[in-house]
Amino acid sequence: MEFRKGQTIYEQIGDVVRENILTEKWKRNDKVSSVRELAAEIEVNPNTVMRAYSILQENGILYNKRGIGFFVSDKAKTIIHKLDKEIFVKQELPLLFKKMKLLEIDFDELRSLYKKLSKK
Amino acid sequence: MEFRKGQTIYEQIGDVVRENILTEKWKRNDKVSSVRELAAEIEVNPNTVMRAYSILQENGILYNKRGIGFFVSDKAKTIIHKLDKEIFVKQELPLLFKKMKLLEIDFDELRSLYKKLSKK
Amino acid sequence: MEFRKGQTIYEQIGDVVRENILTEKWKRNDKVSSVRELAAEIEVNPNTVMRAYSILQENGILYNKRGIGFFVSDKAKTIIHKLDKEIFVKQELPLLFKKMKLLEIDFDELRSLYKKLSKK
Amino acid sequence: MEFRKGQTIYEQIGDVVRENILTEKWKRNDKVSSVRELAAEIEVNPNTVMRAYSILQENGILYNKRGIGFFVSDKAKTIIHKLDKEIFVKQELPLLFKKMKLLEIDFDELRSLYKKLSKK
DNA sequence: GTGGTCTAGACCACC
DNA sequence: GTGGTCTAGACCACA
Numbered sequence: 001m002e003f004r005k006g007q008t009i010y011e012q013i014g015d016v017v018r019e020n021i022l023t024e025k026w027k028r029n030d031k032v033s034s035v036r037e038l039a040a041e042i043e044v045n046p047n048t049v050m051r052a053y054s055i056l057q058e059n060g061i062l063y064n065k066r067g068i069g070f071f072v073s074d075k076a077k078t079i080i081h082k083l084d085k086e087i088f089v090k091q092e093l094p095l096l097f098k099k100m101k102l103l104e105i106d107f108d109e110l111r112s113l114y115k116k117l118s119k120k
Numbered sequence: 121m122e123f124r125k126g127q128t129i130y131e132q133i134g135d136v137v138r139e140n141i142l143t144e145k146w147k148r149n150d151k152v153s154s155v156r157e158l159a160a161e162i163e164v165n166p167n168t169v170m171r172a173y174s175i176l177q178e179n180g181i182l183y184n185k186r187g188i189g190f191f192v193s194d195k196a197k198t199i200i201h202k203l204d205k206e207i208f209v210k211q212e213l214p215l216l217f218k219k220m221k222l223l224e225i226d227f228d229e230l231r232s233l234y235k236k237l238s239k240k
Numbered sequence: 241m242e243f244r245k246g247q248t249i250y251e252q253i254g255d256v257v258r259e260n261i262l263t264e265k266w267k268r269n270d271k272v273s274s275v276r277e278l279a280a281e282i283e284v285n286p287n288t289v290m291r292a293y294s295i296l297q298e299n300g301i302l303y304n305k306r307g308i309g310f311f312v313s314d315k316a317k318t319i320i321h322k323l324d325k326e327i328f329v330k331q332e333l334p335l336l337f338k339k340m341k342l343l344e345i346d347f348d349e350l351r352s353l354y355k356k357l358s359k360k
Numbered sequence: 361m362e363f364r365k366g367q368t369i370y371e372q373i374g375d376v377v378r379e380n381i382l383t384e385k386w387k388r389n390d391k392v393s394s395v396r397e398l399a400a401e402i403e404v405n406p407n408t409v410m411r412a413y414s415i416l417q418e419n420g421i422l423y424n425k426r427g428i429g430f431f432v433s434d435k436a437k438t439i440i441h442k443l444d445k446e447i448f449v450k451q452e453l454p455l456l457f458k459k460m461k462l463l464e465i466d467f468d469e470l471r472s473l474y475k476k477l478s479k480k
Numbered sequence: 481g482t483g484g485t486c487t488a489g490a491c492c493a494c495c
Numbered sequence: 496g497t498g499g500t501c502t503a504g505a506c507c508a509c510a
Contacts, residue, residue, distance in 0.1 A: 007126075008493065009306070022222045045307070045495045085223050089233060096216065097237055102142050103205050107234060113209060114227060117217055128500065154482065165502045170484075186369070187405070187482045187510040246367070248485065262462050274497065285487045290499075307495035307497045325463050329473060336456065337477055342382045343445050347474060353449060354467055357457055368508065405510040 013052035121162035133172035241282035253292035270312045373412035
């Protein structure tokens with residue numbers, strides 16, 4: 001797996017996990033990949049995966065059975081939706097629109113880019 | 121001046137300079153603040169400003185007269201537009217649209233958010 | 241290690257690294273000395289070594305594994321050859337030949353100097 | 361006039377002066393351009409030209425008549441030849457041949473490059 | 481005054 | 496341990 005620089009690896013791992021839960025690839029009370037498994041798969045230090053899981057646990061998205069592994073919590077999807085949407089609307093969108101203005105991209109152009117990119 | 125964490129200071133300085141050029145606050149062949157001047161103003165180490173300016177110079181956005189200072193290059197605006205738009209369309213927009221899909225935000229909702237945020 | 245004056249230290253460090261790669265003292269995917277290690281060895285500030293390595297990384301000669309170190313990239317040798325030869329032929333040779341003309345050294349004399357110096 | 365970076369401006373000015381003497385564009389006891397004249401012509405600070413002339417004077421290549429200007433000394437050409445050739449053979453050529461070896465350029469290739477570049 | 485390089489030493493994220 | 500960023504402060508060349 002390749003990581004974007006400018007964002008920490010454990011955050012990007014968290015993103016992938018959240019994405020898998022939102023798309024229901026991982027459903028409620030499913031066991032997620034073990035720390036070592038996932039670490040081996042994406043060629044990353046187990047500590048880094050552990051860190052990502054811990055944060056998700058703090059947020060109530062995963063829960064942990066000692067000695068068994070991490071699982072998707074009941075309200076995981078709801079929590080993610082709420083957290084992510086709030087960040088998206090309050091932080092990311094204003095930056096997006098500001099940037100569009102600077103780059104002289106209007107909403108119609110955004111729409112056409114949306115259609116073009118959606119096809120892929 | 122205050123800086124966002126999660127992004128390096130020298131990148132944020134570069135962003136501000138580029139923004140000032142795009143908005144024509146600084147026009148072509150204008151002298152920009154000297155390294156020491158800007159460093160004092162935004163309360164940052166001169167080396168950090170130097171790093172930002174050097175990168176802008178490598179990108180052809182600024183140029184330099186020995187012993188005099190840094191200046192906005194002729195093609196600065198064009199270069200910035202090109203670089204930024206490329207990153208925007210190829211990297212940021214796909215992430216945006218992916219996130220919209222995950223969060224179940226459709227394009228009409230985006231439009232209404234756009235109108236709401238544009239008023240501010 | 242001693243450095244020539246008239247050229248920056250970080251450039252000279254870069255030269256040494258490139259030379260070690262060309263002579264295959266350091267082969268592809270070898271880990272190069274860590275920033276701190278090399279800095280201590282040649283009695284130079286780590287920042288200076290960092291600067292040299294960063295430039296080599298931008299040129300695609302080195303790559304980096306987070307938290308592990310810098311490594312010789314696959315195409316390092318090719319890239320160095322290409323970059324150095326271009327500078328050599330387009331910039332250095334014309335100056336050389338111009339100087340020979342001024343100093344009234346013809347090509348035969350150059351050949352005899354070449355043979356003499358090659359023996360050492 | 362454009363200057364190479366990596367070498368100080370006053371050295372490059374000195375190079376031009378020495379070149380003009382070697383090519384007999386400026387002959388013995390000719391008056392050379394005044395400091396201000398030359399500075400204006402090549403768009404450089406008079407101090408910088410002054411510095412170049414002073415060094416040439418120290419080397420016995422120029423001499424100075426107070427209030428009148430700088431002149432080419434009698435032995436200028438001889439001195440330049442001797443100084444430059446010594447540097448060329450003892451310092452520059454060994455570096456050149458070392459670089460050729462690294463870049464795997466043999467003497468025959470150098471000859472063909474010489475012929476090609478001589479035509480221009 | 482200007483940019484440019486370098487040092488010493490600190491702190492952070494990551495492995 | 497690794498790279499990466501940043502600070503404080505120095506010195507140099509050049510205008």
